[in-house]
Amino acid sequence: MDFVQNFPFMSIILSLFSGPLSSILSGKWAKRVNTAVIVIIGIMSACVLGYVTGTGEEFIYCMGHFPAPWGNEIRVGELEAFMAVFFCAIMLLSMLGGIKERLTQIEESKQNLYYIMVNLLLCSLLALIYTNDLFTAYVFVEINTISACGLIMIRQNGRTFEAAIRYMIMSLLGSGLLLLGICFLYSVTGHLLMSNIRQQVQLLAASGEYHIPLLVALGLMSVGLAIKSALYPFHSWLPDAYGYSTVSSAAILSSLVSKGYIFLLIKIFYRVIGFEMVCDSKVIHVLYVFGIMGMIMGSVNAIQENNIRRMIAFSSVAQIGYIYMGLGLGTEAGVVASVYHVLSHAATKSLLFVAASGLTDASGGKVRFEDLRGAGYRHRLAGIAFTVGSLSMVGLPMFSGFISKLLFSQEAVGHNHKMLPTLIALAVSTVLNAVYFMKTVIMIYMPASKDTEASRQGRNIAMAEQPGKSVALICFIILNLMLGLSSEPIIHLIQNGLEMFY
Amino acid sequence: MNLTNLMNNYVEAVAMILFGIGFTNLLLQKNLIKKIVGLNIMDTATYLFLALKGYIDGRKAPVVVDGVQSVETYINPIPSGLVLTGIVVSVSVTALMLSLTIRLYRRYHTLDLDEISTLLRKEGK
Numbered sequence: 100m101d102f103v104q105n106f107p108f109m110s111i112i113l114s115l116f117s118g119p120l121s122s123i124l125s126g127k128w129a130k131r132v133n134t135a136v137i138v139i140i141g142i143m144s145a146c147v148l149g150y151v152t153g154t155g156e157e158f159i160y161c162m163g164h165f166p167a168p169w170g171n172e173i174r175v176g177e178l179e180a181f182m183a184v185f186f187c188a189i190m191l192l193s194m195l196g197g198i199k200e201r202l203t204q205i206e207e208s209k210q211n212l213y214y215i216m217v218n219l220l221l222c223s224l225l226a227l228i229y230t231n232d233l234f235t236a237y238v239f240v241e242i243n244t245i246s247a248c249g250l251i252m253i254r255q256n257g258r259t260f261e262a263a264i265r266y267m268i269m270s271l272l273g274s275g276l277l278l279l280g281i282c283f284l285y286s287v288t289g290h291l292l293m294s295n296i297r298q299q300v301q302l303l304a305a306s307g308e309y310h311i312p313l314l315v316a317l318g319l320m321s322v323g324l325a326i327k328s329a330l331y332p333f334h335s336w337l338p339d340a341y342g343y344s345t346v347s348s349a350a351i352l353s354s355l356v357s358k359g360y361i362f363l364l365i366k367i368f369y370r371v372i373g374f375e376m377v378c379d380s381k382v383i384h385v386l387y388v389f390g391i392m393g394m395i396m397g398s399v400n401a402i403q404e405n406n407i408r409r410m411i412a413f414s415s416v417a418q419i420g421y422i423y424m425g426l427g428l429g430t431e432a433g434v435v436a437s438v439y440h441v442l443s444h445a446a447t448k449s450l451l452f453v454a455a456s457g458l459t460d461a462s463g464g465k466v467r468f469e470d471l472r473g474a475g476y477r478h479r480l481a482g483i484a485f486t487v488g489s490l491s492m493v494g495l496p497m498f499s500g501f502i503s504k505l506l507f508s509q510e511a512v513g514h515n516h517k518m519l520p521t522l523i524a525l526a527v528s529t530v531l532n533a534v535y536f537m538k539t540v541i542m543i544y545m546p547a548s549k550d551t552e553a554s555r556q557g558r559n560i561a562m563a564e565q566p567g568k569s570v571a572l573i574c575f576i577i578l579n580l581m582l583g584l585s586s587e588p589i590i591h592l593i594q595n596g597l598e599m600f601y
Numbered sequence: 602m603n604l605t606n607l608m609n610n611y612v613e614a615v616a617m618i619l620f621g622i623g624f625t626n627l628l629l630q631k632n633l634i635k636k637i638v639g640l641n642i643m644d645t646a647t648y649l650f651l652a653l654k655g656y657i658d659g660r661k662a663p664v665v666v667d668g669v670q671s672v673e674t675y676i677n678p679i680p681s682g683l684v685l686t687g688i689v690v691s692v693s694v695t696a697l698m699l700s701l702t703i704r705l706y707r708r709y710h711t712l713d714l715d716e717i718s719t720l721l722r723k724e725g726k
Contacts, residue, residue, distance in 0.1 A: 264702070271694060278647050
């Protein structure tokens with residue numbers, strides 16, 4: 100066994116232990132430990148990615164060296180390793196972009212608690228990505244929920260408490276359903292490791308036994324994870340949670356937490372139930388319909404919103420809808436498009452949150468649109484970054500959002516029944532996206548009239564004044580352009596990774 | 602309709618009904634404490650279901666006594682282990698929910714989530 104194969108396990112353990120360690124450190128040191136941990140894990144994951152692409156096949160790491168049906172396993176393929184690298188990068192940039200906000204919005208004595216939450220969140224995300232065991236996945240789903248709740252309520256005001264409790268309620272409903280689905284699957288197949296369950300499910304599918312319990316288990320797990328990742332009708336907690344928490348939390352929650360659940364769901368589809376069987380079931384049609392509804396309704400809600408951060412939050416609902424719509428198409432290429440959209444949305448949404456916080460800084464902390472007039476001139480980099488993010492969300496060529504929309508529509512064209520609704524929904528949603536994002540971009544580049552309250556409170560912010568945010572914004576823009584301009588290798592990697600899932 | 606299967610597995614049916622009760626309580630109750638009670642009913646119902654799946658009639662708990670090592674003597678220990686893990690998880694989320702409820706109650710002097718939302722909207726922040 101090569102030494103590199105230990106890295107996935109080490110990165111999970113490293114982030115897990117750095118959490119409790121942060122509790123005895125001061126806020127400043129906790130921040131340093133956190134940054135170091137994210138960077139180290141990112142580098143280790145990159146090594147793993149290089150290793151897996153080199154050998155061209157996945158490897159399985161037995162925890163405690165107990166063999167398959169008894170022990171717990173970590174399974175690493177190309178897609179898992181790539182996701183780990185990508186999540187680390189986004190997390191690092193999101194943390195970098197919100198340094199100043201964290202210092203002002205979080206009480207002095209609670210600074211280090213924030214980093215405990217972030218470390219545990221990273222640990223649970225990595226575990227969700229790598230694990231090959233369904234019950235381990237459930238436990239880490241709960242850890243993920245608890246730490247995400249901590250990230251929401253660390254900025255203490257009434258809104259965040261309410262958002263946190265709503266988030267907890269919805270998440271617990273989701274994880275209850277997920278747990279019940281896992282219990283059903285266990286009682287039918289007698290295994291908890293994904294690969295073993297898959298063998299049993301294939302046998303059962305061949306013999307036609309237990310068809311309904313399997314379908315129920317699949318439905319429970321899909322709905323549970325869909326609720327947790329804020330698919331349209333279950334999104335009520337989302338705008339408050341993203342809109343009022345501190346900016347790093349909002350960026351991490353929108354771009355990583357919900358994506359971890361979606362990645363787990365894709366893993367369940369491929370590695371537990373088997374994708375053909377998922378496609379034959381009716382479950383994907385349900386996901387498809389709710390995805391389409393989310394694409395439209397999320398955008399409609401975003402248009403009505405007058406608060407820039409809540410608007411971005413509602414836009415997340417629409418983008419999650421895209422991802423589920425892609426899964427609901429029920430084809431390999433649809434899933435590739437969904438995974439690509441996971442990446443593109445993660446890169447763009449965190450960019451938008453960080454840029455929006457830069458714009459509100461330049462407008463005296465105001466978040467309403469009328470107060471943001473001319474903010475693009477007062478904070479030039481944030482203005483440019485917001486424009487890039489908006490164009491990417493609308494789906495202009497060169498930016499990452501374009502590629503995912505292209506992939507979605509390419510896939511939909513070949514589809515029998517779902518072609519027309521998909522294309523119509525894509526078109527309508529793009530127009531709606533354009534309405535609210537372009538409205539905001541025009542607003543921030545409108546010259547501010549001299550005598551409004553906003554222009555009196557607003558001030559010019561140079562790039563050097565907020566070094567963390569500037570670096571994060573520039574990196575986000577580059578990441579976005581990279582995803583948009585050189586998508587071919589990434590799509591290829593996703594395809595390879597999905598093939599390794601079998 | 603064949604009811605014998607239902608009669609043979611009536612405890613599983615009870616577990617599912619309890620799960621439904623807990624789920625609807627957690628989703629629909631306005632009072633936060635009742636929501637948390639619902640959460641606990643829901644989790645406990647899942648554990649009941651899991652424990653049932655591991656139980657085999659006429660066998661003992663999987664603790665080796667008197668040197669009997671035959672597999673036929675003991676029940677399946679894995680679901681019991683899962684139940685224990687699940688209990689730990691549900692204790693921690695219950696604690697978190699209760700602490701959040703205390704925070705909200707101290708601030709708004711009510712346990713009604715809808716009322717808290719209206720109060721927040723009046724605050725206008």
